[in-house]
Amino acid sequence: MTRSTPHATAPFIPEASSSKPSALKPVVLSAVVASAAMLSACGGADSSTEIDGARTIALSIPFAAQVDGEAATCGTEFQSVGADASTVTFADLRLYAHDFKLVTDEGIAIDLTLDTLSGDSPAQNDRVVQLDLRDTVGCESDADANPNFNNRAQVSGAVPEGVTVSALRFTLGVPFDLNHASQSDAAEPLRNPGRASGAGWNWQNGYKFASFDVMPVGGWTDPANAGRSGSRWNVHVGSTGCPVTASELENGTEPETCTNENRPVITLALGAFELEDLESGAVHVVIDYAKLVDGASVAQDEGGAPGCMSGPTDPECEGVFANVGLSWGGNTAPTQSVFMLEAASQTMSESSPESAFAAE
Amino acid sequence: MRHRAAVMLTTDQFGYLRGVFLIASLAISLSGCQIESQTMVDDEGARESTFDWRVPASTPLPVEPEDNPMTEAKFQLGRHLFYDARLSVNGEISCASCHHQSKAFSDGIQRPVGATGEVHPRNSQSLTNSAYFNNLTWGNPALATIEQQIMLPLFGDNPIEHGIDESNFEQIIMTVQADETYQRLFLNAFPEQDDPLLGDLAWDNVVKAIGSFVRGMTSFNSAFDRGDLSASARRGEALFNSERLECFHCHDGYNFSDATIDRGVSFLEPKFHNTGLYNIDGMGAYPEPNTGRHEVTGNPDHMGQFRTPTLRNVAVTAPYNHDGSVATLEEVIRNYAAGGRVITSGENAGDGRVSPFKDGVLVPFQITDAEVDDLVAFLESLTDHDFLADPRFSNPWESTGENL
Numbered sequence: 001m002t003r004s005t006p007h008a009t010a011p012f013i014p015e016a017s018s019s020k021p022s023a024l025k026p027v028v029l030s031a032v033v034a035s036a037a038m039l040s041a042c043g044g045a046d047s048s049t050e051i052d053g054a055r056t057i058a059l060s061i062p063f064a065a066q067v068d069g070e071a072a073t074c075g076t077e078f079q080s081v082g083a084d085a086s087t088v089t090f091a092d093l094r095l096y097a098h099d100f101k102l103v104t105d106e107g108i109a110i111d112l113t114l115d116t117l118s119g120d121s122p123a124q125n126d127r128v129v130q131l132d133l134r135d136t137v138g139c140e141s142d143a144d145a146n147p148n149f150n151n152r153a154q155v156s157g158a159v160p161e162g163v164t165v166s167a168l169r170f171t172l173g174v175p176f177d178l179n180h181a182s183q184s185d186a187a188e189p190l191r192n193p194g195r196a197s198g199a200g201w202n203w204q205n206g207y208k209f210a211s212f213d214v215m216p217v218g219g220w221t222d223p224a225n226a227g228r229s230g231s232r233w234n235v236h237v238g239s240t241g242c243p244v245t246a247s248e249l250e251n252g253t254e255p256e257t258c259t260n261e262n263r264p265v266i267t268l269a270l271g272a273f274e275l276e277d278l279e280s281g282a283v284h285v286v287i288d289y290a291k292l293v294d295g296a297s298v299a300q301d302e303g304g305a306p307g308c309m310s311g312p313t314d315p316e317c318e319g320v321f322a323n324v325g326l327s328w329g330g331n332t333a334p335t336q337s338v339f340m341l342e343a344a345s346q347t348m349s350e351s352s353p354e355s356a357f358a359a360e
Numbered sequence: 361m362r363h364r365a366a367v368m369l370t371t372d373q374f375g376y377l378r379g380v381f382l383i384a385s386l387a388i389s390l391s392g393c394q395i396e397s398q399t400m401v402d403d404e405g406a407r408e409s410t411f412d413w414r415v416p417a418s419t420p421l422p423v424e425p426e427d428n429p430m431t432e433a434k435f436q437l438g439r440h441l442f443y444d445a446r447l448s449v450n451g452e453i454s455c456a457s458c459h460h461q462s463k464a465f466s467d468g469i470q471r472p473v474g475a476t477g478e479v480h481p482r483n484s485q486s487l488t489n490s491a492y493f494n495n496l497t498w499g500n501p502a503l504a505t506i507e508q509q510i511m512l513p514l515f516g517d518n519p520i521e522h523g524i525d526e527s528n529f530e531q532i533i534m535t536v537q538a539d540e541t542y543q544r545l546f547l548n549a550f551p552e553q554d555d556p557l558l559g560d561l562a563w564d565n566v567v568k569a570i571g572s573f574v575r576g577m578t579s580f581n582s583a584f585d586r587g588d589l590s591a592s593a594r595r596g597e598a599l600f601n602s603e604r605l606e607c608f609h610c611h612d613g614y615n616f617s618d619a620t621i622d623r624g625v626s627f628l629e630p631k632f633h634n635t636g637l638y639n640i641d642g643m644g645a646y647p648e649p650n651t652g653r654h655e656v657t658g659n660p661d662h663m664g665q666f667r668t669p670t671l672r673n674v675a676v677t678a679p680y681n682h683d684g685s686v687a688t689l690e691e692v693i694r695n696y697a698a699g700g701r702v703i704t705s706g707e708n709a710g711d712g713r714v715s716p717f718k719d720g721v722l723v724p725f726q727i728t729d730a731e732v733d734d735l736v737a738f739l740e741s742l743t744d745h746d747f748l749a750d751p752r753f754s755n756p757w758e759s760t761g762e763n764l
Contacts, residue, residue: 137527182427183511184564193533193563197526198517204656205502227707241658243501243630259658304648305518312658 056158057275059112061168062284062344063153065093065133065212072289074139077217081290084297088214091232093133094199095210095287096174096189100129102159102275103167103267110165112157121188121195128174129155130189130196133287138198139213154281165275168285168341172237172324173209173263179239180205201238209263210237210324212289213307216299220307223300233298234307235320237262241312262310264325264333268341284344292338295319411435415578416585419614420622422491422575425505428568430575433548436756438573440545441566443755446535447514448475449523455513455570458484458521461753464673464743465577470684478519481649483684486677488747489670491575494621494628498682499652499666501630507571514567533562579672579747580614589741596738599731605696607735609721616671616742632665633719636700636712637681644715647708650683663717675740676748689736699724 065072067081072090079087100112114126123130131153155170173179174190183192183200190207192200201208212235222228241259268285270277277283296319301307304314311317312329321328325336411430413421424430441447445454453475459465465487472484482498495501496509503509513521515529524532536542537557549569550556556565583589589597600607610633613620619631632653638646646664649655654662666682680686686695695701699722700713712718727735747753 138525182507182564184507184567185561192511193515193524193526193529195526197515197524197529200511200515200517205504205508241656243653243657309518 055161056113057161057279058115058156058158059278060154060156060281061278062281063095063131063133063155064284064286064344065090066286066288066290068288068290072133074134074136078289081214082293082296082298084299086297086299087217088233088298089217090134090139090213090289091215092139092198092211092213092234094208095131095133095172095212095237096128096199096207097131097155097170097172098128098175099169099171099265100155100157101169102163102165103169105164105166109169110159110163112155112159114155114157117156121191123153123189123195124155125187125189127178128190130199131155132195154284163275165270165278167267167269168278169265169267171263171265173239173261174207176239176257176261179207180242183207201236204238204240205242206239208236208238210235212287212292214289214298218299220299220301222302224302228301230301230306232306233301234305234309235292236305236307236309237321237324237326238310239263240310260310260312262321262326264336266325266336266339268339270341273341273343282344283341286340286342287338288340292320292323294323294337411576413576413578414580416580419580420624422578422622424575425507425571428507428571430572431549433545434550434569434572435576436573437542437545437549437565438569438571438576439753440541440756441536441570442573443757444536447522447524447532447566449520449525449528450475453522456755458513459487461750461755462748463676464488464579464748466677468678470679472521474519474521475523476520478521480519480521482682483679485669486673487574487577488579488673488744489615490577492615492620492622492670493617493667494619495630495667497667498669499632500656501632501653502656505571506574507567510567510570510574529563533566536566537562577747577753579744581746582672582744583741584738585744590737592734592737593741594738595731596734596736596741599727599735600738604725605727605735606721606723606725607696610668610719611671617668619667632662632667633721634664634715634717635666635681635696636715636718636722637685637695638664638701638703638708639710639712639715640708642710644717652682661717664715665717671739672742673744673747675736675743689739690732693727693732693735696722697725697727 067078070078072078072093074090074093077087077089079085081088100114101109102112103109114124114129116122116126117124123132133153178186178190181190183190183196186192186196189195196207199208199211214233215231216233219229219231220233239258239261243256270283273283296308296316298307302315304311304316308314308317308320310321318328322331322334323336324338325333327333407417407421409421409424409430411424411432413430415421428434442455442459445451445457447454458467458472458480460467463486467484470483472480474480485498490496490506494504496503496506497512503512515522515524517525543557546557546562546565550561550565553559553561553565556562583593584597599605600611610618610631612618619628621628630653634644634652640647644663646652646654651663653665653667654660674680675689678688680689680692686692686701695712698713700711700715700718702711702713703709713724
C-alpha cells in the first residue's frame, strides 16, 4: 500500500528574519505589484485595519497527516515506524494552531486573518484553528465517520493583496489566555465537551496542542521494568508547569506563565510553490508521524507517561520534542522536521475528486 | 494582609479555644487588632450570601466564583446530577460511585475504578468542605476551582473515570434533556438563560451545578465543634497541638488544613508538603505517576508534595494518603512519629525518613500506645455524623430507585 509520490517537498526554514535570503524564493503575486509603501503601511498591527479597506486574497490551506509519505488513515496498520520498526494504528490525530502568518521576502510577517466559519461547531474561530486529521470518531476502525473530518482539515483566511511571500508561519497550540480559560463554555473549537473532547489537558489546566496517539501492535513494554506495559503510545504536546491558584484567579491576577509553554513556531518556506497555490489549495501542510517519532521506539516506554506527554522528565520527550522544534531539558530548540509543505494534488484528487482544490 | 493576620490569629487561638470559636471568644480574649480585622471581613460581605451555607457564624464563608454564585436551585440540580450514573459512558458511574456520603464522600477503598475499568492512581478524596481549599485534589496547583476539577472525572481520558467523550457526549446530554425532572431543575437553576437545558450551555450548566452541590458540602457539626470531647479526645487534642507532635502546623485553622481559603483570605501561597511517604531511589522519588505537585509543575523540589487534607471526618475516610496506601489512622500517626515511612520490600522500597524533599517540620517524635489512642480519639471527634446522614446531601433519586 505504499505509494510513491513525487513530493515537491519544501525545506524547513527557521525564523525568516534570521534565514539566508538566498534560501527564500520570493513569489510575487500577479494581481498587484508589491509596493514597499503598502507593505510598510500594512506592517504589524496595521495590517488588519488595512485588510478591511483593501482588497484581500482568500487563502485555504489544507493539512494532512502522513506516515512516511503515506496518508495516515484510522484503522490502517503502518509498518516500520520508529526506531524499533513497530507496526502501529492511529488512535488520535489532532492539533491546534494559531498566529498564522505569511512571511514576505523582506522578513515581514503578515497576519492571516482567519475566516469566521458558519455552523454550530466550527473548526476555527478568529483566534485558533483545530486541525482534526482523523477520518473516524476516536480514530476507531469501526466507528462512525467523523463528522468533524472532511478530508480537508484546513485553515482559511485572508491576507492583503500585493505581498511578496516567501514562507508560511504558524504557532502550534492554543494561545495562553484561551488555553487557561474555562472549557465547558469556551467558543469552538475549544469547547469541552465538543470539538475539544479528548483534547483537554486538564491536569495541567489547558488543551493538548497536538495529540498523535498510536496503538503499537502487541502494545508497548518497558525494557527496564517487566511490570510496566500498555497498549497506547501517545504524543501529547501541551504547556506544562502551569500552576494557577484559586487565590490568583479570584483576585483577577494574571496567572503565572507556564514553565514550559511548548508552543513551537513553525515556519515553512514556500520554495518552489507560489502564493496562488495557497489560494487554490494545491499546497497542503503535511505532518509526518514517522518524522515525529524519528529516533523513538514506539513499542517501548522507559518512564513517565506512555510515549511523550510533554513531561519535563519523560525520557521519550527528548527526541519527540526535538523533532517538533521544541526545547526540552534546557537544550536549545532544534530545527523542526515534522511539518512540510507539499503538493496536495495526489491526496486531494484521490480522496475528494469533486474538490475544487484538485491541482492540474 | 490584615485579613491574613486575622486568620493567623485565629489559628494561634486554635487549640486554646477548643471548639469555642471566634465570636464567642472575642469579648474575653481578642485584641483590638483582631476586632478590627473581624470588622473588615464583615465589611467585605464575608457573611453575605443568598445561599444557606450552614456554616457557624464564627467561621468565614467560602469564596463563590463570580461566574457561578451559589444558589439553592443550582445546589439541588447539582445534587441530582451528582447521583446520576447516566453521566457516564455506560451508565455505570456517577460522582457518587466513588464519593459515598456515609464516608464523607470518600469510598473506603484504596483506589477507585472508572467506568471502563481503569484504576485511578489516587485514592478517592473526601469532599468535606471542598469549598475552603485553595486548590483541588491531592496535589494539583493548577486546579483552582471545583468547576475545573469536575472536568477531569467527567471528561478526562487519563485515567478514564466517567468516560464522557466525543463519541457519546451528545447522546448523554440528550438523555438528561429528556428527563422531566431535569427540565424543571435546569430552569430553576439558570433562570437567566433562555434554554438552560436544551441550549448551547447545557454541559456548562451541568458542570456549574455539580460544582455548586460539592461547594455546598460544608461540615462543621462534630463533637469537637460542640465542645463535647471525651477525656481521651481532650488528651489527644493537647497532643495534636503540642510542639512535640506538630500536627497543627499543617492541619491548622477551622478546616484543619493550611490550604484553606475563604472570604477573609485574599491571597494564599500554594501549600504543599512532602511527608516522607516514599523514597524509592534514595533521592526522594515517589512512584509515578503520583509525584504530587511535581507532576504538574515539573519542579524537582516539588517531588512528593501534596496538599494538606482537612481532618474533618477523617475517621471515616480510610484508607489514607494520596494513594490509599496507609490503612488506618494509627498507621498514619506512626509514620509521622517515625519521621517518615520505611518500606522494606517491593518496588516501592525505600526510607522516606531520609528523603531530601521531606518537609522540615516533620521530625520524629516519641509517642506511647495510649497517646496514639488518645490522638485517634481526637481525630474521631472531628466526625460530623449529621453530615454523613444529612438528607440534604443524599441521593434524590432514591425514592424511584433509578440512576444510582
